[in-house]
Amino acid sequence: MIESSYNVKSINLSEPVIERYFQTLNEGNFPETAKLFAIDGILQPPFESPITGQEAIASYLQQEAREMKLSPLQETLETTETGHIQAKIKGKVTTALFTVNVAWVFILNHHKEIVSVEVKLLASLEELVNFKR
Numbered sequence: 001m002i003e004s005s006y007n008v009k010s011i012n013l014s015e016p017v018i019e020r021y022f023q024t025l026n027e028g029n030f031p032e033t034a035k036l037f038a039i040d041g042i043l044q045p046p047f048e049s050p051i052t053g054q055e056a057i058a059s060y061l062q063q064e065a066r067e068m069k070l071s072p073l074q075e076t077l078e079t080t081e082t083g084h085i086q087a088k089i090k091g092k093v094t095t096a097l098f099t100v101n102v103a104w105v106f107i108l109n110h111h112k113e114i115v116s117v118e119v120k121l122l123a124s125l126e127e128l129v130n131f132k133r
Helices: 016-027 030-035 054-064 125-131
Strands: 037-044 069-079 085-094 099-108 114-121
Touching: 016 030, 016 069, 016 099, 016 114, 030 054, 037 054
Parallel strands: 037 114
Antiparallel strands: 069 085, 085 099, 099 114
16 A cells, blocks of 8 residues: 555555556656556646657656655556556645645556556646646
């Protein structure tokens, strides 16, 4: 179980590669996080262009995710028509300034590599406006 220093207890995840994604991100080990992606894997952050490739993902995370603690709280798994695994994870991201509800949509290939992760903020417009203050 992943536990952040902000006392949000996370669930155990079904897929080890997804569990490792959250663990390495919370440890700040962004090169290891990026290695979990397929060579041409994609990270889709909210409100930004997709980040493609392990090196670009590691660089992006180093710049943008240093102070974040991710806490997965709910998981739904299904197999797609192409045989990939789609995992929908709901949880929280905590920084020194705020905590926000987030959803992650993972696609894993047959080799259990991350093909893509789409990160969605589950915040109201009012909550998003308050982040700017």
